[in-house]
Structure formats: structure tokens, C-alpha cells
Amino acid sequence: MMTHVVGVELGGTKTVVAIANRDGILLEEIRFPTVSPRETVNQVCSWIKSKITAGDAIEMGIASFGPIRVDAHADDYGRFLATPKPGWSGFSLIDEIEKYFPKSRIELETDVNAALLGEMRHGVAMGMRDAAYLTIGTGIGAGICSNGSLVHGTLHPEMGHIRVSRHPDDTFAGTCPFHGDCWEGLASGLAMEKRWGKPAHTLPNDHAGWDWQAWYLAQGILSVVAIMSPEIVILGGGVSQFPELRDKTAHHLDVLSAGYFTFTGDDLQLAGLGQRAGIIGAMELLNQTR
Amino acid sequence: MMTHVVGVELGGTKTVVAIANRDGILLEEIRFPTVSPRETVNQVCSWIKSKITAGDAIEMGIASFGPIRVDAHADDYGRFLATPKPGWSGFSLIDEIEKYFPKSRIELETDVNAALLGEMRHGVAMGMRDAAYLTIGTGIGAGICSNGSLVHGTLHPEMGHIRVSRHPDDTFAGTCPFHGDCWEGLASGLAMEKRWGKPAHTLPNDHAGWDWQAWYLAQGILSVVAIMSPEIVILGGGVSQFPELRDKTAHHLDVLSAGYFTFTGDDLQLAGLGQRAGIIGAMELLNQTR
Secondary structure, rough: OOEEEEEEEEOOOEEEEEEOOOOEEEEEEEEEEEEOOHHHHHHHHHHHHOOOOOOOEEEEOOOOOOOOOOOOOOOOOOOEEEOOOOOOOOEEEHHHHHHOOOOOEEEEHHHHHHHHHHHHHHHOOOOOOOOOEEEEEOEEEEEEEEEOEEEEOOOOOHHHHHHOOOOOOOOOOOOOOOOOOOOOHHHHHOOOOOOOOOOOOOOOOOOHHHHHHHHHHHHHHHHHHHOOOEEEEEEOOOOHHHHOHHHHHHHHHHHOOOOOOOOOOEEEEEOOOHHHHHHHHHHHHHHHHO | OOOEEEEEEOOOEEEEEEEOOOOHHHHEEEEEEEEOOOHHHHHHHHHHHHOOOOOOOEEEEEEEOOOOOOOOOOOOOOOOOOOOOOOOOOOEEEHHHHHHHOEEEEEHHHHHHHHHHHHHHHHOOOOOOOOEEEEOOOEEEEEEEEEEEEEEOOOOOOOHOOOOOOOOOOOOOEEEEOOOHHHHHHHHHHHHHHEHHHHEEEOOOOOOHHHHHHHHHHHHHHHHHHHHHOOOOEEEOOHOOOOOOHHHHHHHHHHHHHOOOOOOOOEEEEEOOOOHHHHHHHHHHOOOOO
């Protein structure tokens, strides 16, 4: 009997599963569209079972979209909270997986915290104890590590919903269904698309929207810097891939900071593992004590 | 020979020193105006020496204004960084104290983190592992605890300097010498005084300034809630003493949150130890491992 290491990155639209041997050598990886919760878990677990010998053990690290209870001591550990994603509110992810793999070690973390962990183990934040990972995609999310521990608090950070200053020329109402013009409401990929009438990645390089975007991002980054004093802030997610966005954001960060913070634009980095931070972090969850 | 427990709260304008026996029974307390660094340390240490018998040992917990290096592993541990307070930039507090009390145990923390520790041990945050303490006085500062550890990051939080949305009717430029209209620049006691032309505590209860103030405070509190997900946010400092400010702020917090956060206005509390949180926290520094 052997033990396999499994990573699962459960995203709002797609799910990635990877399997490795005990030495961390990646054996195989697959991705599915994320559908209903039971069907998604069934696809994940059936695929894993097809890759191992009956009787083999697994350990599973899961990086999940949220909101989901990741506190292993909570009564509702592993359960989704209210989410607009149909069918997922109240779904108990861990209970469902245990139907397929009873008594297996399972470690659960938010997708953003897992991505940060991946970057801290193998990416641009190696050796650091205080770091933040921002994902700028359809929404905005943050994974945060303080003094070597991933931050959960009472649930987990929902940093997309902080307040920021509006650009003086910005009359866009914002996309957040709760807050309108919170950070995510003004600076997510969805907000860019709604404000300018076309997807962010189709805006030309010299479009004013990129400078506004960088300015909004810099404001949110300044908040996490002011509150957590991290060594690095890592940018991930689709919108972060725009060629000059990191540099423009770093510039605005320096201007907004006005020399006050020791954190400078140089401490703002793109994810070193790119889109693979999440799945690598999911497997790394098995290499940490919680 | 006996060992005395000493707490020092080193503030920008006044310094409090308290001495207790090993059982934590407070023996005596005194306060001085904070003057030049060497003279201040001399006053503190001379007073302590006058209270103990020659040859007695002391342990000292210090809650200090900042910015100061509190990382005991740093080369410049115990040294002030650039501060507008004349004479204090670059002053090595710990080195100076050790001239009076060589080889004594000294624990150093920021004033706001120490106040938070006091509240976690004896005040409104007892038993909690994730909490924030805000002081709203001449400036705005924050002490933060994540998963049971006081947050330092690369230096320590400087939360007063986050960005917030301006009140649509607010034309005041802000008081922050670095950022103008950052949170502290718009919502500190100094900002209130400059905006309205008189000290905050002289504004009548029904003055519109209090509602603006509560709205600005709620924005900053929402940021720390979104980033750290604390169980409680504690309000301290002079401005927080205005009778209705907590309730008004809690109201705005609920409105701004729009039902999104599990944190509600009920989780916003005035400091249980009032103005004594700092000195009590300074002594409690000796009861924790770092």
C-alpha cells in the first residue's frame, strides 16, 4: 500500500486536481469545469480513484473558493457559507469528500491563502514570514500571512470589500452587489469591463483605464501594507497579467506612500508561479502543521 | 534580592511608569511629561531606582510610541526610526535603559499593540485570538493581533495612513504631512480641530462633524475587518470618548458593510480598560513568550 499526495484547486469556474507520489513528484494533473457541488466532488474523487490502486491511501490538500469555513475546530468546518454561486451555499465539502475517502488526511485552505503558501514555498516569497497575495480577476481577493501563519481571523479576509478613494473623473457606479464602489466594485476585471464597455484584456496599452486601474490597485495595496506591514505583495489573477500594470501600480504606490512606508514599489511582485500558485499551494498544505 | 515588575508607557507627550511585585500587585505609579530622550529615560530609571532596594532585579515591559524597531532579532532593535518628534529619530531606547539596568529582561512593543494586549488579558477582548485596537487621538494608530500573535510585519502597522473615500461635502485638505487626506489626515482629532476650527471635544453633540467622523472611522474599521477578520475592534484614544461616537460609528459600519461581513457594529467596543490599557499592557508584555 502506498500513500498518494493529492492537490485540489476548487475555483468558481474550474477545478484542478493533481496527484503526486510521496516525494512530491507530480504524476498527473487534470482540470474540470466546476459544476454542481456533488457532481464536482464526484468528478474529482472518481478521477483520483482511477489513478491509484484500490487500498492505497491519499492525503489531500484543498484550495477552495469561498466563503468557506476553514477553521478545523469550527462545527461547520468545510462548509460553504452564503455564496451567490447556485447550489454551493451550505454545501459541506469535506463531508462529501470523506464519503469517497474516509479517514484520509484533508487540509483545507482558501484559494488565495493557498496560492500565497505556494509562493512562500516555491515562488517570489520564499523565506518570508509576512506577505500578501492579491488576485485581481473577476473579483479581488487576498491571501495574507502574518508572522509565518496564514491569516483566517473569524472567517478569512475579504479584502476586496475595503473602501478606496474614487478617481476624480470616475463616474462609474461600481459592480459590487453589496457595496457598489468598494475596491472590488471599482477595480476588479468585471468593473473594468463594465466601465469601459469591453473586456479588460482588449483595452489598448495606452488606454487611460490602465492608469486608473493601477491607481485603484495601489490604494488597496497601501491598505494591506499599512495594516500588515508585509515584506512583499504578490499580484496574481488575470488582470495582473497586463504587461505594464505592475510597473504602473508600483509607481502609484510610491506616489501615494509619499515616502512614508518602508514598503516601496520594488516590493510589489507578480506571482512567481503564475497560474500554478494555487495548485502548488494546495499540495503544500500537506507540508505544514496547523 | 527580589524582582520587581516594571511597566513603562512611553507616549509622545507623557510617560507613565508603574511598578509591581512579582504577583502583579501594583505598588506605585507616576507620570512625567515626555521630554528629550535621554532626560526621559533618566527620569524613568531614576524613579524606578528610588523605589527598589539596591541589588534588586527588575523586569521591564515597554509600550512605546513609534516608529520604533520592536523586532528583537533586528540589528537596530529598540531604536526609533525617522519621527517628527525632535531628538528622537535614531535614538536607541533599549541601549539607553540598559545603561541603568544592565542584563535585565526588557520587552518592547508598540503602544497600540501593548494596549491591545492589555484588553486581551483584562479588558473587552479576553480570550480572543484575532482583535484590533484603534486609538483615535491627535493621530490614528492600530494594534492588531492575528491568531494570538501581535502583528509586526516588517516594522509594525501604520494603519492611520490608509486611503478612505472623502465625504462628498468635505472640502478639508487633510492634516497628514505625507498624504494630506489619508484616514488620519481626515479623521484624527487634529483633523477635526483644523476642519471645524475648534477642538473636537468642544463640538456640540449635534454637530455634523460627529456624523462625518463616525463615517470616516467606519471606513477604516471596515478595512481592518476586511483584511484581518477580527472578532472585535476596540476604540481607544481621546476622540473615542465622545459619548455617541461608538454608536454612530457602529451604525455607519453596518450601513457600509451592507450585510456582507459577519462583523457587525456590535463587535465594535470601547476600550474596557480606558486610558489604562497601555500601562497594563506594558506590564503584560512580561507574561508572554515572543
